[in-house]
Amino acid sequence: MDHAHDTHTHEGHDHGHDVHTHHDEPGFWTKHIFSEDHKVISRQFLITAIFMGVLAMMMSVFFRLQLAWPGQSFPILNYFLGDKWAPGGVMSPDMYLALVTIHGTIMVFFVLTGGLSGTFSNLLIPLQVGARDMASGFLNMLSYWFFFISSVIMFASLFIEDGPASAGWTIYPPLSALPQAIPGSGLGMTLWLVSMSLFVVSSLLGSLNYIVTVINLRTKGMTFTRLPLTVWAFLVTAILGVLSFPVLFSAVLLLIFDRSFGTSFYLSDIFISGQALEQTGGSPILFQHLFWFLGHPEVYIVLLPALGITSEIIATMSRKPIFGYRAMIGSILAIAFLSFIVWGHHMFITGMNPFLGSVFVFTTLLIAIPSAVKAFNYITTLWKGNLIMSPAMLFAIGLVSTFVTGGVTGIILADSALDIPLHDTYFVVAHFHIVMGASAIFGMFAGVYHWFPRMFGRMMSNKLGYVHFWITFIAVYGVFFPMHFIGLSGVPRRYYSNEAFALFDNTHELNVIITGFAVLGAIAQVVFLFNFFFSIYKGKRATQNPWKSNTLEWTAPIEHLHGNWPGSLPEVYRWPYDYSKPGKDEDFVPQNVPLSAGEVENH
Amino acid sequence: MIYIVILIGILAFWQLIKVYEYATIINGSEEETVTESDTRFNAKMMMVFCVAFFVFCIWNFWMYQDSLLPPSASEYGKALDTLFNFNMIIIGFVFFIVNAVLFYFASKYYYRKENKATFFAHSSKLEMIWTIVPAIVLTVIIIYGLKVWNNITAPVNPNETIQMELYAQQFAWTARYGGKDNTLGKSNYRLITDNNPLALVVEDPNNGDDKLVKGEFHIPIGKMVQFKLRSRDVIHSAFMPHFSAQMNCVPGMETEMHFVPIYTTIQMREMTKNPKFNYILLCNKICGAAHYNMQMDIIVESEEDYNKWLATKKTFAETMSATPDEPKVESVKEEMKKYTAITATVEEVKVEEKK
Numbered sequence: 001m002d003h004a005h006d007t008h009t010h011e012g013h014d015h016g017h018d019v020h021t022h023h024d025e026p027g028f029w030t031k032h033i034f035s036e037d038h039k040v041i042s043r044q045f046l047i048t049a050i051f052m053g054v055l056a057m058m059m060s061v062f063f064r065l066q067l068a069w070p071g072q073s074f075p076i077l078n079y080f081l082g083d084k085w086a087p088g089g090v091m092s093p094d095m096y097l098a099l100v101t102i103h104g105t106i107m108v109f110f111v112l113t114g115g116l117s118g119t120f121s122n123l124l125i126p127l128q129v130g131a132r133d134m135a136s137g138f139l140n141m142l143s144y145w146f147f148f149i150s151s152v153i154m155f156a157s158l159f160i161e162d163g164p165a166s167a168g169w170t171i172y173p174p175l176s177a178l179p180q181a182i183p184g185s186g187l188g189m190t191l192w193l194v195s196m197s198l199f200v201v202s203s204l205l206g207s208l209n210y211i212v213t214v215i216n217l218r219t220k221g222m223t224f225t226r227l228p229l230t231v232w233a234f235l236v237t238a239i240l241g242v243l244s245f246p247v248l249f250s251a252v253l254l255l256i257f258d259r260s261f262g263t264s265f266y267l268s269d270i271f272i273s274g275q276a277l278e279q280t281g282g283s284p285i286l287f288q289h290l291f292w293f294l295g296h297p298e299v300y301i302v303l304l305p306a307l308g309i310t311s312e313i314i315a316t317m318s319r320k321p322i323f324g325y326r327a328m329i330g331s332i333l334a335i336a337f338l339s340f341i342v343w344g345h346h347m348f349i350t351g352m353n354p355f356l357g358s359v360f361v362f363t364t365l366l367i368a369i370p371s372a373v374k375a376f377n378y379i380t381t382l383w384k385g386n387l388i389m390s391p392a393m394l395f396a397i398g399l400v401s402t403f404v405t406g407g408v409t410g411i412i413l414a415d416s417a418l419d420i421p422l423h424d425t426y427f428v429v430a431h432f433h434i435v436m437g438a439s440a441i442f443g444m445f446a447g448v449y450h451w452f453p454r455m456f457g458r459m460m461s462n463k464l465g466y467v468h469f470w471i472t473f474i475a476v477y478g479v480f481f482p483m484h485f486i487g488l489s490g491v492p493r494r495y496y497s498n499e500a501f502a503l504f505d506n507t508h509e510l511n512v513i514i515t516g517f518a519v520l521g522a523i524a525q526v527v528f529l530f531n532f533f534f535s536i537y538k539g540k541r542a543t544q545n546p547w548k549s550n551t552l553e554w555t556a557p558i559e560h561l562h563g564n565w566p567g568s569l570p571e572v573y574r575w576p577y578d579y580s581k582p583g584k585d586e587d588f589v590p591q592n593v594p595l596s597a598g599e600v601e602n603h
Numbered sequence: 604m605i606y607i608v609i610l611i612g613i614l615a616f617w618q619l620i621k622v623y624e625y626a627t628i629i630n631g632s633e634e635e636t637v638t639e640s641d642t643r644f645n646a647k648m649m650m651v652f653c654v655a656f657f658v659f660c661i662w663n664f665w666m667y668q669d670s671l672l673p674p675s676a677s678e679y680g681k682a683l684d685t686l687f688n689f690n691m692i693i694i695g696f697v698f699f700i701v702n703a704v705l706f707y708f709a710s711k712y713y714y715r716k717e718n719k720a721t722f723f724a725h726s727s728k729l730e731m732i733w734t735i736v737p738a739i740v741l742t743v744i745i746i747y748g749l750k751v752w753n754n755i756t757a758p759v760n761p762n763e764t765i766q767m768e769l770y771a772q773q774f775a776w777t778a779r780y781g782g783k784d785n786t787l788g789k790s791n792y793r794l795i796t797d798n799n800p801l802a803l804v805v806e807d808p809n810n811g812d813d814k815l816v817k818g819e820f821h822i823p824i825g826k827m828v829q830f831k832l833r834s835r836d837v838i839h840s841a842f843m844p845h846f847s848a849q850m851n852c853v854p855g856m857e858t859e860m861h862f863v864p865i866y867t868t869i870q871m872r873e874m875t876k877n878p879k880f881n882y883i884l885l886c887n888k889i890c891g892a893a894h895y896n897m898q899m900d901i902i903v904e905s906e907e908d909y910n911k912w913l914a915t916k917k918t919f920a921e922t923m924s925a926t927p928d929e930p931k932v933e934s935v936k937e938e939m940k941k942y943t944a945i946t947a948t949v950e951e952v953k954v955e956e957k958k
Contacts, residue, residue, distance in 0.1 A: 071616035093892040168889045174854055175837040175890060181773065182891045268855025269792040271802070272773075272836040276793045284838055284853055292821060318712075320720040327730050349840070350851045351858035354756035358749050365741050372737040373730065375701065380729065382708040384721040389645035390637045391711060397649070397709050404701045408694035411741075415748035417755060418687055421680075421847040424840065424887045462637060466645060470652075477656060485667040490844030492887040495895035503844070521609050546636045580720040587719060601726055 013409045025224045034145075036137030037562045039142045042122035043455055046448070048166075049115025054529070055155070056106035059099045061522050066091045068515035070497035085163065097166040098184050100494055104169030105192070106154065109199055109554035112302040112440045114147050117203075117241070120305055120447050121210045121234040123455060127553035130219025130570055132563045135212040139205045146202035157191035165192035168494060172294070173266040173287050177258050180273040189259070193252050199251045207238035207245075214238075219552070221572035223426055225329075226591065228551050228576045229322060232329050236336045237301050243340070244297040251290035258282070263384025285350050292343035296343040299436050300339045304332060306443020307374060307403075310396040313450050316377055316549045317393035318385030321577035324377045338367045348416045349423050357416045364414040368407070375404050385432050386580070388586070390451035390547065391465025398473050399442040405477075406435025409484065424494075427487025430480045438476045445472075445528070452535065453542030457558045460539060464531040468524055475521030484509045550576045550590045574601050637700055639714065646713035653706035657699065671768040673875050676882065676903070679755045680847035686751050690744060759861050761785075764820065764829040769884065770801050771832070771839035771852040774893035776884060777801060778820035782812030782918060787831055795835070798923060802835075811920035814913065819900035820884075822864055822910040829861040840888035843901065845871070851888060864903045871903075 035041060055057040065074055073089035080086075087093035107187040122140070126133050134140040166184030167176035171192065179186035214227070214235045227235075254265040264279030266287045273472070310422070315322040322328060344352060344360035378400045387393065409431040412418050422428065445468075452460045471479035486507045491498055498511075545554040554570070556564045570592040583599070595601060675684050712720075766781035779801060781787050788810030794802040803810045820826050832841055834852035840847040841860070850860040872880045882901035886894055904912070917925075 037610060041949075093895070097889065097892070097894075138695050172838055172888075178837070181837050268834055271792050271795045276795065280855070283855060285856070318720060319714070321722065321724040322726055323723065324730050326725075336780065349849050351853060351856065354752065355867065357756070358752060361749060361752070362745055365745050368741055369737050370733060373734055376733040377730075379701070379705050379708060380723075382659060382705070382712060384709075384723065385712045386715070386718050386720040387642070387646065387709065387713050388637050389642040394645060397705065400705055401702055405698060406707070408698050411694055412687070412690050415686070415690065415752075417748050417752040418690065420755070420849050421675075421683065423845060423849055462641060466641070467767060470648065470694075473652065477659070481660060482663055482667075483664060485671065489667075490672050490842075492842065492885065494889045497895055500896040500898065501883065501885065502879065502881075510667065510670075520614060523611075523615050524626045531679070543636075580722050582722055 008601045012595050016024070034141060036133070036141045038122045038134050038137070038140060039128050039455070039560055041140055042119050044144050044306040045115060045118030045122060045147065048148060049119065050529070050532070051113050052106050052110040052151055053115065054525070056111065057522055058102045059103040059106075059311060061518060062091065063096055063099045063103070064515040064518040066096055067495070067498075068500055068512045077477045094163055094166060094183055096496040097168070097182070097494065098163045098188070098452055101166045101168055101171075101184070102158065104153070104165050105165070105196075107437065108169060108298065108302065109146075109196070110151055112155065112437075112444070113203065113241075113298070114151075114199070116440060116444050116447075117210075117234065117237055117301065118144070118147060118206060119444075120309060120361075120451070121206065121238065124228075124230050124553060125210055125213050125234055126217070127454070127556060127564060128231050128551050128576075129214060129217060129222055130552050130565075130567070130572065131213055131217035136209055137216060140209050143202050143205035143209065146198050148204065148256075150198035150202060153191050153195040153198065157188050157195070159383070160187050160191070162186045162188055164188040169286075170291060172291075172302070173255055173258065173284050174270055177255060178270070178272060179268060193259075197249060197252055200245045200252075203241050203245050204380075210234055210238040211242065219569045219572060226572055226575045228307075229311035229325070229328055229332075230308040230551075232332055233304045233311070235466050236332050237304045237308075240297045240301050240304075240336055240339065244294040244301070247290055248294035251287055251294070254290075255287065274525075274576070281360065284540075285347070285352075288347055288350060289343070292346045293340075294388070295346065297339045299337075299432075300335055300355060302436055302440045303443075304335070306399060306440045306446075307332070309443045309447040309450070310378065310399050312551070313392050313446050314381050314400075315395040315577050315579060316450075316547050316588075317388045317390055318381055319388070319579045320381055320385040321579055322377070323380040324373070325575065325577060327373055328377055331373045334370040335367060338370075339365060342367065345414055345416070345419070348419045351484060354416075358543040361414060361416045365411065368411060368414075368551050371403075371407055375400060375407070390449065391460070391462055391469055392446045394466070394469040394473075395446035395449065398469065398476075399439050399446065402434050402438040402476065405481075406431055406433075406439065410435060413440070420488070422487060424492055425487040426483050426491050426493055429493050430483035430487060433483075434476070434480045438480065445469075448532070450547065451553075452532075453558075454553055456536050456539070457542050457560075458535055458539030459533040459542050459546065460531050464527055468527045471524035471527070472521055475517045475524060478517030479514050482514055486510055486514075498509060545590075548586075548588045550578060552591055555590060555592055637714075642714045646710045648710075649706045650710040653703060653710075656702070661815055675845070675847045676866045676871060677848060677864055679751075679848040679862050680845075680864070682751050682754065683847045685722075686748060689747065693740060693744065695854065744780070759827060759829055761829060764827040764861060766829055767820075767822075767840050768801075768831045768833070769852070770835065771837035771886065771890075771897075772800075773837065773891050774886070774897040775817070776841075776886075776897065776899040778816050778865070778899065780814040780816075780913060780916075781809075782814055784809060784812055790815060790833070790834070793950065801833075803919060805923060811918060813919045814916045815919060816916055820907050821902045821904060821912045823906040824864055824867050824903050826864050826906065827861055829859065832858045832860070835891050838888050839886045839890050839897070841884060842887035842889065843882065843884050845882050849887060867903045867905065869904075870899075 062077060071090055075089050077086040077091050078089040081095055136502060162183040165188045166182055175181050176185050176189055214231060215564050257263040264282035266282050266284050267279035268282045269280055311322050311328060342360060342364040344356060345364045348357050413422060413428060413431055449460055449465055487561050489507050491504050491507055542558055544558060552570055555570050572591045573594045574591055576591050580587045581589055661851055752885050766785050766787055768779040768787050770777040777800060786809045788807035789804045790802045791804055792802050792830050832850055832852040834854045836854060839852040840849060841852055846862050848860055868882060872878055882903060884899040884901055886897035
């Protein structure tokens with residue numbers, strides 16, 4: 001064991017200290033694979049999410065090719081999809097639907113939920129609250145491994161004979177319940193449901209851990225009003241997850257019953273492939289209620305961690321306290337609360353009672369207020385700051401821009417009357433990709449660039465980061481801004497081809513432009529991947545506190561040690577945003593520095 | 604198209620060179636974590652991007668305003684167009700101002716060693732302003748929006764409307780008229796046969812005079828039409844973009860929508876200067892492989908023409924008595940074959956039209 005341990009220790013681990021209370025000598029397996037160390041688990045989440053992200057991004061490029069040049073042969077499609085799904089290099093309609101379905105599923109759940117929360121809640125919660133690890137390292141490890149199995153099953157579903165789930169990422173029954181309706185609703189959908197059930201388990205194990213850790217393991221002096229906004233965001237996100245994911249699980253469970261055991265929760269009066277089904281009395285709308293009861297909070301599960309990360313990075317890199325710290329916490333809480341009572345805005349045209357629709361219009365538009373507060377607070381933080389443009393800072397600024405640009409079109413869609421002609425058109429696709437997709441992924445990139453030195457002890461290349469940011473930023477707006485116009489022309493989403501309608505002919509040019517930008521954006525991610533993996537091994541060694549930040553994670557030694565701090569835990573004396581405080585020599589004062597004589601703690 | 608591919612190729616090549624170039628720099632030592640020249644460069648880029656982005660946005664509006672849908676062809680649609688423009692002006696204003704301020708600050712306040720950031724952590728006054736101002740604007744948006752919504756969804760008296768049904772199935776629409784009594788009779792999904800594709804209850808006296816049409820349906824100008832929507836198999840959505848009308852078709856339940864068309868097809872052809880213009884009904888909820896080609900034409904015409912057209916159609920009772928009823932047995936594969944044949948012909952026709 002000793003020998004194995006030494007050969008796999010790269011960082012010059014100090015064996016003399018006695019922080020390890022539960023392990024004396026972790027072997028290779030417990031150190032790198034079945035690790036209970038939150039820092040290792042966070043890396044595992046990140047790398048799994050990157051793999052899934054690359055997969056989902058490639059899918060988007062594939063279906064963008066089809067949308068720009070429908071019916072044209074692309075050898076690359078034949079290479080990846082094979083003769084069955086892309087005979088002669090032309091994607092089949094079934095495969096098109098499968099790709100949009102799995103692209104959505106992976107991006108929303110595996111990258112932006114598992115990847116974002118899993119990586120940064122794991123890395124930052126213990127380090128920023130001053131804890132040795134998560135409340136339960138074992139459950140935390142299980143959380144990753146459930147995520148891993150869930151990812152493997154989702155990945156495996158791509159290779160089965162009838163193809164993966166293809167009823168859209170929202171898997172509305174009856175389409176998702178009946179293999180007669182679409183081949184992907186056979187084994188593919190079964191695997192999707194199994195995978196998502198395991199994902200819910202992973203998410204719950206993780207979230208419960210995050211909540212308990214934040215509440216119980218804060219170090220001395222770390223009051224709730226001294227918590228970094230990242231931790232606030234992760235805490236509230238975890239609460240959202242615990243309250244909403246079980247509802248998805250129940251929705252999935254009932255669907256499994258309908259599919260396999262002949263129940264009729266969601267099915268009623270269906271006649272398909274020459275047969276009248278027995279099921280009667282169920283309601284497909286019930287599924288939508290259950291799904292969106294998770295689905296809408298899910299938007300904020302994706303977005304809040306990104307906003308938390310942005311708050312932290314914008315303050316640090318502006319060398320200025322975050323503006324309106326308490327208002328930021330208040331708006332996180334307000335958004336979280338409201339997110340539970342707006343789900344009906346996904347269902348305005350399902351035949352829902354119009355009065356109920358108006359209630360959802362009201363609650364939905366209310367969310368614009370805390371969101372506006374957040375955006376304006378970010379901008380005020382930049383005002384008269386001393387902005388250091390690290391790649392993380394660029395992505396954080398980019399996030400504020402996409403959050404605003406995508407947010408305002410939400411005001412149109414939340415208006416039930418205007419939703420009638422725009423529902424399920426590309427206007428919706430443009431809206432949520434900017435406000436949720438781009439913003440969240442920007443938050444994730446910002447986090448990776450900013451905390452890379454904390455995760456791997458090395459720096460990523462700034463220059464490559466700049467190339468990555470600018471091309472990605474241009475590509476995001478290049479793809480999704482013109483998409484609004486396609487939606488306003490009435491083009492429905494999830495159409496394999498728009499050629500069946502003369503009405504849509506004049507949107508063809510825009511589709512070509514969009515695909516061009518999509519390919520450009522995909523290429524930019526190669527720069528990121530190179531930078532990321534190259535820097536893990538060859539990057540410049542990180543200094544203790546490279547961004548001159550105030551939070552506790554930068555006081556822990558760079559070398560990974562289970563327990564985070566040798567000796568006693570740091571004590572906290574101030575809030576995390578004392579940047580450029582008058583009367584101080586340096587432009588930052590870490591949280592573990594006691595107040596000097598006569599100093600007032602402001603916020 | 605080829606140019607774009609070439610352009611992308613060049614960009615990819617350029618990327619690779621950059622990657623190679625910077626790979627050598629990665630190991631090089633830098634004094635600061637972020638150099639001042641990098642910060643300055645990126646700060647300037649923020650403003651460059653902002654200008655380019657705004658130009659791109661305005662170019663998009665300029666170029667593609669004509670490819671958007673023509674003015675709405677229903678009474679409610681008109682109200683929706685106005686509401687949309689009202690909201691667009693507000694959000695357009697917010698979009699330009701907020702983005703401009705964001706990029707301006709980002710490019711102006713970049714790091715300089717001699718500078719120190721202003722310690723400005725909190726201001727109740729400012730925060731009140733940007734809580735209350737959005738709240739007021741949103742109140743206006745909500746009240747105006749709900750007024751329009753209530754108008755659109757207010758119940759209508761069936762006697763003052765033309766009663767119609769749109770019936771969805773994979774992957775076709777059938778329209779059904781209430782007939783002489785202007786009443787749609789009952790249905791039961793177990794009754795589906797080749798002759799009775801909408802599963803109408805034969806014994807129901809309201810059904811006998813109903814008329815079923817495929818391919819295209821006609822409606823008269825200036826009359827309220829109430830559509831009842833049903834689905835045979837999965838969820839579909841009846842979307843008529845020109846009338847700003849949409850409602851889901853849900854198996855096991857009946858949904859409803861209604862509107863008054865205000866331009867005939869011929870008027871619209873003149874307005875859009877497109878002699879081939881047709882109103883369409885399409886499916887806007889993912890429903891299977893041929894979801895993208897589930898359509899029906901709509902003809903809006905004078906009441907006279909409409910009545911003439913409808914008179915040529917057989918009633919349900921007539922079709923039922925004409926042919927003996929046989930239970931419908933058809934496998935999915937056959938249905939799919941039929942559908943592929945249909946799409947193939949549609950595509951051929953389109954190709955010919957283009958030529």
